[in-house]
Amino acid sequence: MNGILRAEQLAYRYPQNEYGLQPISLAAEPGEALLIAGPSGCGKSTLARCLTGLIPHLYHGTLRGSVWVGGLRTEAAPLWQLSERAGLVFQNPSAQMLAESVENEVIFGLENLGLTRQTIKQRLEEALAHFGLQGLRQRSPQTLSGGEQQKLALAAITARRPPVLILDEPLSMLDGTAAADLVEHLAKLTASGTTVVTCEHREEFLCDVPGLRTIRLEGRTQPETSPPPSPFRAGSPGGSLEVKGLSVSLGGRPILHDLHLSVEGGEVVAVVGRNGVGKTTLLRALAGLQQHGGTINIDGRDPDLGLVFQNADLQLFNASVRDEILYKVAAPDPELYGWLLQALGLAAYEEVPPLLLSEGEKKRVALATVLMRRPRDGLLLDEPSLGQDAAHKSLLIRLARSLAGAGQRVILTTHDLPLAVQADRLLLLGPEGFVADGPPAQVLEAHAAWADLGLRVPHWLEVPERVVEERGGL
Amino acid sequence: MIRLGTSGRSRQLALVERSPLRHADPRTKLALSMCASLAVMLSLEKLVAFMGLYVLLLFWARLLPEAARQVWRLKWVLLVLFVVDWIFVSLDLAVIIVLRLSLLAGAFALFFATTTPAELRLALEWMRVPYRYAFSLSVAFQSVGLLDDEWRAIREAQQARGAWTRPEGWRKLLESLGDLIALAVPAIVMTTKRAWAMTEAAYARGFDSPHRRPYAQLSMGRLDWNLLAATLAVAVALLLWR
Numbered sequence: 071m072n073g074i075l076r077a078e079q080l081a082y083r084y085p086q087n088e089y090g091l092q093p094i095s096l097a098a099e100p101g102e103a104l105l106i107a108g109p110s111g112c113g114k115s116t117l118a119r120c121l122t123g124l125i126p127h128l129y130h131g132t133l134r135g136s137v138w139v140g141g142l143r144t145e146a147a148p149l150w151q152l153s154e155r156a157g158l159v160f161q162n163p164s165a166q167m168l169a170e171s172v173e174n175e176v177i178f179g180l181e182n183l184g185l186t187r188q189t190i191k192q193r194l195e196e197a198l199a200h201f202g203l204q205g206l207r208q209r210s211p212q213t214l215s216g217g218e219q220q221k222l223a224l225a226a227i228t229a230r231r232p233p234v235l236i237l238d239e240p241l242s243m244l245d246g247t248a249a250a251d252l253v254e255h256l257a258k259l260t261a262s263g264t265t266v267v268t269c270e271h272r273e274e275f276l277c278d279v280p281g282l283r284t285i286r287l288e289g290r291t292q293p294e295t296s297p298p299p300s301p302f303r304a305g306s307p308g309g310s311l312e313v314k315g316l317s318v319s320l321g322g323r324p325i326l327h328d329l330h331l332s333v334e335g336g337e338v339v340a341v342v343g344r345n346g347v348g349k350t351t352l353l354r355a356l357a358g359l360q361q362h363g364g365t366i367n368i369d370g371r372d373p374d375l376g377l378v379f380q381n382a383d384l385q386l387f388n389a390s391v392r393d394e395i396l397y398k399v400a401a402p403d404p405e406l407y408g409w410l411l412q413a414l415g416l417a418a419y420e421e422v423p424p425l426l427l428s429e430g431e432k433k434r435v436a437l438a439t440v441l442m443r444r445p446r447d448g449l450l451l452d453e454p455s456l457g458q459d460a461a462h463k464s465l466l467i468r469l470a471r472s473l474a475g476a477g478q479r480v481i482l483t484t485h486d487l488p489l490a491v492q493a494d495r496l497l498l499l500g501p502e503g504f505v506a507d508g509p510p511a512q513v514l515e516a517h518a519a520w521a522d523l524g525l526r527v528p529h530w531l532e533v534p535e536r537v538v539e540e541r542g543g544l
Numbered sequence: 545m546i547r548l549g550t551s552g553r554s555r556q557l558a559l560v561e562r563s564p565l566r567h568a569d570p571r572t573k574l575a576l577s578m579c580a581s582l583a584v585m586l587s588l589e590k591l592v593a594f595m596g597l598y599v600l601l602l603f604w605a606r607l608l609p610e611a612a613r614q615v616w617r618l619k620w621v622l623l624v625l626f627v628v629d630w631i632f633v634s635l636d637l638a639v640i641i642v643l644r645l646s647l648l649a650g651a652f653a654l655f656f657a658t659t660t661p662a663e664l665r666l667a668l669e670w671m672r673v674p675y676r677y678a679f680s681l682s683v684a685f686q687s688v689g690l691l692d693d694e695w696r697a698i699r700e701a702q703q704a705r706g707a708w709t710r711p712e713g714w715r716k717l718l719e720s721l722g723d724l725i726a727l728a729v730p731a732i733v734m735t736t737k738r739a740w741a742m743t744e745a746a747y748a749r750g751f752d753s754p755h756r757r758p759y760a761q762l763s764m765g766r767l768d769w770n771l772l773a774a775t776l777a778v779a780v781a782l783l784l785w786r
Contacts, residue, residue, distance in 0.1 A: 124744055150753035158748045165738055166745035170661045170686050177759045178746075184755030191759075212690065226749065359700045377704040383737065384701035387729030397726075398706055425733060439705050 073097040074265050075121065075156070075234050080135035082116055082125055090131065091116040092288055098267065100233060103260045103279045106269040108287030109459035110430035114269035115161060117287070118238045120144070121267065123152035140233055150182065156234040157227035161242060163219035167211035172203055175211050175222055179230045197229035201255075215346035217248035224255070234265045241272045242456055245344045245485045247526050249275050271459055274488065274530055300413075301406045302476035310334050311356075311373055311447065311479060315364030318351050325351045328364070329503050335448070335477045338470045340490035340510075342483075343499035344523060349483035352499070353377055353450045356481065368447055375481075376445035380452040382432035385439060386424040391416055394424050395438045402442065410438040413469060415462070429457035437469075448479035455486040467492045491533045498523065564767070565605045565658040570667035572768040573655045576601075579775050580651035583782075584644040588636060590782050591643055597778060598647070602654065610657040611650035618649050661686040666762050675756065683742060691735070698730045 075098040083090035091113035098104050106114050119125040123144035126133045137144040140155030160166045169175040176197050180190045198204045201221040206214065211222055220240060227235065237256075241249045249272070256266050257279050268276060276282055313331040317324070325348040333339055341349050354360035357377035366373060379385060388394040395410065396402050411417040414434040419427060424435045433456065440449065449470070455463050467489065470480040474494070484490050491510040498506035498519055506519040511533045513519075520527055560566065565573060583594045602608045615622075622642050629638035659667075661682035668678035702708035707726040750756075 119744075122748060124747065128744060128747060148752065149747045150750040150755075153748055153750040153753075160741065160745060160748075162741065165741035166748075168683060168742060168746055168749075174662050179749035181759050182750030182753040182756050184753065184757050186757070187759055230749065354700070357704055359704060379697075379701045379704070381697075381701075383734050384698050384730055385705055385707075387707075387726050387733075436705075443706055 073099050073102075074140055075267070076138045077117075077121065078136050080117070080120055080133075080137055082113070082120055082129075082131055082133050084116075084129070084131045091120065093135065094285070094287065095135075096285055098234070098265045100265055101260050101263045102265050103256065103282045104265075104267045105273060105276050105279075105282050105284045106267060106287060107271075107273050107284055110271075110457060110462060111428040112287040114287060115238050118158060118236050118267070118269050121234075121236055122156045122158040123147065123149055124158070153232070154183065154230070155232055156236055157230055157232035159220075159223045159227050159235070159237045159240055161239040163216065163223040163243065164212065166223055167219065170210055171208050172211055172214070172222055173198070173207040176226050176229050179226050183230060193229045193231075197225040200228075201225040215344075216243040217245060217345040220244055220248065220252065224252070228259070228264075233263070234267065235259060236267045236269075238269050239271065239457075240268065241270055241275055243345075243453075243485070245342075245525065246487055246528060247524055248345065249485075250526050250528070253278055271457075272486070272488075275528065277530060300472045300475075301403070301409050302472050302478070309369035311366070311368050311375075313356070313364070313366050316352075316355060316366065317363035318348070318355055318360055320351065326355070326362075327503065331497075331504065333479045333481060335479055336474045337495055338467075338474050338480045338482075338493045339495045339497060340482050340484060340493035341497045341499055342485070342487065342490050342525075344525060345485075347499050347501060349499060350380065350452050353452050353481065353483060357450055373448075374446040375448050375450050375479075376440035376443060377450040378433075378437045378440050378452065378454065380456060382429070382436040383425075385436045386432060389423055390421050391419045391424050391427075391435055391438075392421065394435055395442050397439070399442050403444075406442065406444070410441055413465070414438055415465070430459070430462060433457060434462070445478075448481070449473055451480065451482035451484075453484055453486075454482055455484055455489045463489050487528065487531055491531065498525075559660065560607060560610060560657045563606045563658050565607070565654065567765075567767065568658070568771060569762055569764050569768045570655075570659050570663040571670060571762060572764065572771050573659060574667050576771060576775055577652045577655040579779065580654070581648055584647055586782065588640050588643075590785060591640065591647070593785075594778070594782060595643060595647060598650070602650070605654065605658070607654055607657055611653040614649045614653045615646045618645065622646065656685075662760060666758065666760060669758070670762060676751075679746070679751070687738070687742075690738070691731075694734050695727070695731060698727050698734070701730075702726045 077094060077096050079093050079095055081091055081093040094117065096104070106117055108114055116125065119129065120133070120137055121139065123137070123139070125131070126145060127149050133145070139152055142151060142155060144152055167175060169178055173194065176194050177190060180193055185193070198207060201224065203218070203222060203225060206218065211219060214222065220243065240252055244252060253275055256268065260266050260279065260281070270276060273284070311333040313329060316326055316329040318326040329352070341352065343349055351360060354377070355362045356366060356373065357375055358372060359377070386394055388397055395407065411420060414437065416431070416434060416438065419431065424432055427435065433454070454466050458466065463486070470482070473480050482493070490496055491514065493510060495508065496510040496513040497504050498513060498516070500523045505523065506513045506516040514527055514531070514533065580598055583591065586594060599608070602611050622645060625645070626638045626642050629641050664685055665678045665682035668681060669675060699708060708723045
């Protein structure tokens with residue numbers, strides 16, 4: 071095998087747990103686009119680190135096989151040389167920001183190439199212009215939206231002009247439009263001769279990249295077990311969750327203004343909107359964690375809604391999954407506990423420290439901790455599909471239906487339109503409030519509303535028919 | 545996702561853009577702060593005189609509120625030290641100890657409230673601090689603000705799952721001490737993960753390159769020379785003062 075990028079019988083195992091990468095060989099030519107797909111925990115991020123040399127230089131697990139990038143063997147060459155040949159954009163753009171301003175973020179990587187001031191200035195301007203970041207050059211990267219941060223991460227890497235670009239789940243935090251923009255940009259990069267390797271769950275977005283070749287990694291196999299019947303018994307829907315005149319300002323900046331919403335018991339509602347429009351703020355207000363104007367109540371009382379956060383690391387701290395789920399639960403229901411382990415695919419990890427699990431598994435543990443408390447009025451899920459593969463997304467939606475069947479309400483915020491259209495009701499949130507509200511098929515037809523918000527509905531998106539069929543049980 | 549306010553820094557470390565010192569060279573500001581902190585060795589009379597001048601400088605630089613905020617954060621420590629020294633030693637010692645600590649707390653407000661992490665890095669490199677340490681220190685300085693926001697997010701997340709309740713009253717406060725682990729473990733995990741992610745991100749952009757060439761450059765202007773001359777004059781005056 072030849073090519074600008076080559077891996078032969080590459081396998082890796084982390085020292086602290088059983089995760090890693092099963093043996094794989096691949097090769098890519100200049101200008102080629104590769105998609106690395108596979109279920110959660112199959113080793114996509116590990117492969118990205120192997121291809122850029124971060125493994126084995128910064129990780130000390132067991133590496134087998136070899137990787138060559140631009141003619142250099144990753145085990146032998148220093149990281150700075152490898153970084154000139156293969157650039158890596160990490161999964162979480164916020165965590166890879168190193169400078170106090172957008173401009174300095176791009177400059178950092180250029181300085182390390184040893185370029186002259188004149189060349190750095192020229193490349194900086196080109197990168198900022200290319201990604202539409204000129205107006206943000208003095209802003210702190212930490213104050214940018216997820217989409218802007220992702221653009222900046224990409225600008226900081228592509229300004230270095232590596233012949234190979236590797237992206238680890240670049241779409242996971244982007245709204246539909248930002249994702250489509252990114253895919254368009256990747257297509258341009260391949261056309262200009264850059265080899266682009268994308269590790270991604272949301273494969274459907276990448277179908278527009280010309281000549282895309284998909285390599286599928288095998289996941290860890292789990293024994294197929296059918297979960298016991300749902301402990302959420304069919305119940306009559308309670309009163310309606312009424313939100314009237316909800317307004318929230320953060321740091322003096324209005325985020326939500328005079329929002330009105332009514333959600334009946336038994337409904338699964340998905341809220342979509344652009345990055346930074348206030349979706350998470352809405353959930354925090356509904357959970358009683360955010361000071362706000364206006365009223366939120368069910369039959370005149372404060373609602374009891376369990377909130378599962380976007381970042382599971384905020385919630386996990388116990389020594390085992392069992393301790394985590396049962397922590398401070400008065401009179402735990404063994405039937406519910408057993409069901410949660412089975413239904414969320416956690417039975418094999420009952421004694422494992424949650425912090426050693428994959429991101430997707432940690433999110434499911436966090437969900438279990440909230441459900442174990444049996445919140446009276448329903449569940450709020452903030453970006454529940456982050457880090458989840460198709461099978462687990464499907465499980466999430468069935469779980470939401472199971473709760474809805476018991477008369478509770480489930481409100482989820484997401485960028486993941488294929489997930490959102492599986493809800494009973496789709497809400498489109500814009501800066502002025504909800505601009506569309508109704509069954510997903512109907513809201514998807516509100517073309518003007520989507521266009522006004524600068525959002526695009528992908529041409530391949532379909533509303534599944536099973537939405538109605540599956541209601542009522544897991 | 546954790547985000548900071550519009551400044552990108554915590555309130556305690558907000559950059560004071562309106563300060564005239566914002567445009568001074570970081571080496572000058574570092575020299576001023578170091579001279580101010582060395583002044584703690586002065587006798588009581590000289591210390592009081594120096595603090596008077598330092599307060600005037602802070603006033604001119606529009607940094608008095610920043611410095612006052614740093615000192616205010618130490619109010620309980622200062623109070624305890626003052627009372628203990630007064631009771632067990634003397635009022636003079638109590639006063640000088642409190643003044644010295646206040647000066648130390650306020651001394652670096654001048655530097656940190658007017659200097660960006662990139663400027664800090666350049667100043668440290670000029671002082672021959674190896675790049676990897678200068679870079680690490682500047683990134684740490686820049687990340688301090690994130691800790692505040694992460695702590696708040698963790699508190700909310702644990703509150704949402706019933707693992708932590710806001711303490712009300714002394715009894716509840718004691719009970720909630722046991723819940724601190726629910727806050728401390730995620731805080732440690734998140735800080736460690738962030739540090740690791742930044743390390744990876746730095747190496748992925750050639751952090752260890754021996755060919756690095758800095759883009760920004762330090763330059764001393766008239767303001768810097770004036771400030772250094774004034775500092776020198778004050779130092780000589782204090783030394784000659786009998």
